[in-house]
Amino acid sequence: MxxxxxxxxxxxxxxxxxxxxxxxxxxxxxxxxxxxxxxxxxxxxxxxxxxxxxxxxxxxxxxxxxxxxxxxxxxxxxxxxxxxxxxxxxxxxxxxxxxxxxxxxxxxxxxxxxxxxxxxxxGAHAITEAGSGSDAMALAMTATRDGDRYVLNGGKRFVTNAPIADVFVVHATLDPELGFTGVTAFIVERNQPGVSVETRFEKSGLRTAPWGELTLENVSVPVSRRLGAEKQGSRILATTMAWERALLLAPLLGTMRRQIDECVEYAHSRKQFGQPIGRFQSVSNRIVDMWVRLEQARLLTYRAGWDLAKAGPSVYSEAAQMQVSEAAVATFQDAMQIFGALGYTKERDAERNLRDALGTRISSGTTDIQRLVMAERLGVTGGARRPATGAGGRAVVHSR
Missing domain, CATH: 1.10.540.10 (Acyl-CoA dehydrogenase/oxidase, N-terminal domain)
Incomplete structure (x- = not known):
């Protein structure tokens, strides 16, 4: 690379x-x-x-x-x-x-x-339900075939962009007894009869990314708006998650870089005990740690992007999502420590960045789920080792 x-x-x-x-x-x-x-x-x-x-x-x-x-x-x-x-x-x-x-x-x-x-x-992606979060394929929303149409019934929650979306990619099951094998994806338009969106959660962070609950009541979707084939929903979701986990948090790399730059500037300008605080190891070491975390997160993100283009989805997508989100939380906590009481106020953006970063640890699957997925693909949790390791040690995700 x-x-x-x-x-x-x-x-x-x-x-x-x-x-x-x-x-x-x-x-x-x-x-x-x-x-x-x-x-x-x-x-x-x-x-x-x-x-x-x-x-x-x-x-x-x-x-x-x-x-x-x-x-x-x-x-x-x-x-x-x-x-x-x-x-x-x-x-x-x-x-x-x-x-x-x-x-x-x-x-x-x-x-x-x-x-x-x-x-x-x-656009908005509707997958999470009241009874299915990390177990994304255990869906209650149903899609019943009726000639050249499907009738969708059920609800989704925590749907980013739902209050402003025109188009939803919705996952529903043809039969709950089929488990993940029955999941099928559909394109649903906002103006269709039976589609309703409600906003009722107040978030701690990422407050300018609107969340909503999507309810479909006897929503008729033509076969022409089924995304992919019947029962292909798990494959579509796996591909979507590989891209989202690799790239959703790429902007946070830039946010961390900006925050580190602000901390360096503050370490030069803020004086205590007659000298800039950057001369104290407790401050300088913390900034070094922030920089190292950023570089680790950037390398994993770039590797995930490289693999998506060259070899398809890989375990690096989960690694990137986990590392970027956890690095961001630690970095913004360190920034608040460096700014002291000022960092706990809205005079600096460290407090808002920290609130926002906490939300990224549960986006596209919690960081705990990312670790479980990686452990499975590395053969740690039992069964055959899933990754195919080729030249350069590339770990490629096998389709389920």
């Missing part, structure tokens, strides 16, 4: 960093209080090509490879202080546009991909 950015990647990173720093998140404090996404910022990102990064050029996309997407989103995170916006963009990209791009029919791609890429459509 070549760690040197190409000139094109460097330019894209810098362009999105400037976009984030100059045009996004100006009213963040008020929107964090009111739990509101800035729709103008969403449009600015769409106009800058963020939502089209991985999409095929035939549908208005940029056709960027996963590693380039990671580098681009890192740049956006470095500039943009609104972590909730970044999570909403990622949920739209990696859990809605990506599965339509990979598994959609030509008709579905024509109907949805262009709008998802230019921002005229907002």
């Amino acid at each position: 070549n760690l040197d950015w190409t000139e094109e990647q460097a330019e894209l990173h810098e362009r999105l960093r400037i976009l984030g720093a100059t045009e996004l998140g100006h009213d963040l404090e008020e929107r964090d209080r009111s739990q509101r996404l800035q729709e103008g910022d969403w449009k600015r990102c769409a106009d800058a090509g963020v939502l089209a990064l991985p999409l095929p050029e035939a549908y208005g996309g940029a056709g960027r490879d996963p590693l380039t997407c990671a580098i681009a989103m890192e740049g956006l995170g470095h500039g943009c202080p609104d972590n909730g916006l970044l999570i909403s963009l990622g949920a739209h990209l990696w859990a809605v546009a990506l599965p339509v791009m990979v598994f959609g029919t030509d008709e579905q791609k024509r109907r949805y991909l262009t709008g998802l890429g230019d921002g005229s459509l907002i």
Whole structure:
């Protein structure tokens, strides 16, 4: 894996960093209080090509490879202080546009991909239910075949973007007795009869990424809006999760870098006992640890992106999600310690960053689930060792 950015990647990173720093998140404090996404910022990102990064050029996309997407989103995170916006963009990209791009029919791609890429459509991924979280395939939402249509009934919760979404990728089961083998994916439009969305949870962090509950009551979905084949839902979800776990938190790499830069500056300017606090090892060592964590998280993210492009999904997707989220929590805790009492106030963004980072440890599966998945694929938890290790030690996920 070549760690040197190409000139094109460097330019894209810098362009999105400037976009984030100059045009996004100006009213963040008020929107964090009111739990509101800035729709103008969403449009600015769409106009800058963020939502089209991985999409095929035939549908208005940029056709960027996963590693380039990671580098681009890192740049956006470095500039943009609104972590909730970044999570909403990622949920739209990696859990809605990506599965339509990979598994959609030509008709579905024509109907949805262009709008998802230019921002005229907002997507949401509906998988979690009251009785299924980490056990994502134990679904109660049903899809009953009725001629050339399916009738969907059930509810989803904690759906990122649900309050503002136009299109949902929804997973339902043809028969609960079939377990994960009966799960099938569908594209559901917001304006269909029987579709309702309710917002009732107040989140601790990522408050500008709107959450909602989706209820489908006798929602009729034509076969033409089934995503993939019947009973292919587990494969679609596995592919979606591989991309989302690899790339959803790439913006946090930039956020951590910005926070470290602010800590270095503060360590120079803040004086105690007659000298800058950066001269005290308790401060300087903490900043070094922050930097090392960032570099570890960046390397795993880049490796996950590299594998997605070169060899398909790999165990590095789970490793990246786990490392980035845990590194972010530790880094923002350290930042609060360095800033002292000031870091516990809204004068600095460390407290909001910490609240936001805590939420990323449960996004796309908790970090405990990531460890369980990795242990299984490394052959630790029993059974045959799942990864196929080839040249360079690449661990490739085998389809279930």
